[in-house]
Amino acid sequence: MSTDENAAEELLRGPEGLGRRDMPTSWTRRPGIEPTPDFLAMIDALRALQDDVTAAVPPPDVLVDTTKTLSELSERLRAYAAPERDQLTGRLITVPGRGQTMSPVLHLDEWSEHHARGHVTFGRFYLGGNGAVHGGAIPLLFDEILGRLANTGGRRPSRTAFLHVNYRSITPIGVELQIEGRFEREEGRKRFLTAELRHGDTLCADAEGLFVQLKPGQP
């Protein structure tokens, strides 16, 4: 088993981890819906495509061909569109990246109810300019790690009320970065969390997030 598969197993088991039993049902995999290796392979291929499209400067004939193929693929998948409750992308919380391609794949190496540590590599798709990750992509990653921490440990569901991000130095694409998040404190429905993103000894960005516990019936 790979480290990620082990991590996914632990995530399911708990007891201290970001266990599936701690998650509100609507956000977890519904019984009977399992991520198949084929589905995850499709997501990996899409991630690679996003990176390749970003970097490519193809000649006109290749462009025409590629566009035709992409349109055909869209049409083919559209026939299998499911309602949100049955959707797989983004809901596979035991799989690094959750089976989605919006944010980069967050690999969690260590976690508890109050702390999480992991690593991530932003691909070419996330390039802002001059080798640096786009400033809008970094909050995606912070929301991911803090959102998980805010909602683990048997806590009731919460949503991000604010996410303050400080960009301390450029965040390079194509290299492994380290990320760490902490559950700092709770005041009534308010949960305060912090996180840092580092490249080696360099602090790239840090964040403070407020997550507010939802009241019954709040979407």
Ligand SMILES: CCCCCCCC/C=C\CCCCCCCC(=O)SCCNC(=O)CCNC(=O)[C@H](O)C(C)(C)COP(=O)(O)OP(=O)(O)OC[C@H]1O[C@@H](n2cnc3c(N)ncnc32)[C@H](O)[C@@H]1OP(=O)(O)O
């Ligand atoms: C259902 C979630 C379950 C998650 C399950 C996780 C498992 C999945 C695993 C892996 C995924 C990882 C990734 C996912 C993470 C996702 C999290 C997101 O990104 S959510 C999308 C973005 N956020 C929104 O769309 C919120 C939109 N806003 C709202 O819905 C409301 O404004 C809400 C709920 C945040 C608060 O509204 P009120 O009406 O319930 O409460 P009021 O009274 O306004 O605030 C309560 C207290 O909070 C303070 N507060 C609220 N907003 C504040 C702000 N922006 N700044 C400062 N204080 C604020 C208020 O001043 C108040 O404080 P005082 O009790 O008086 O001390």
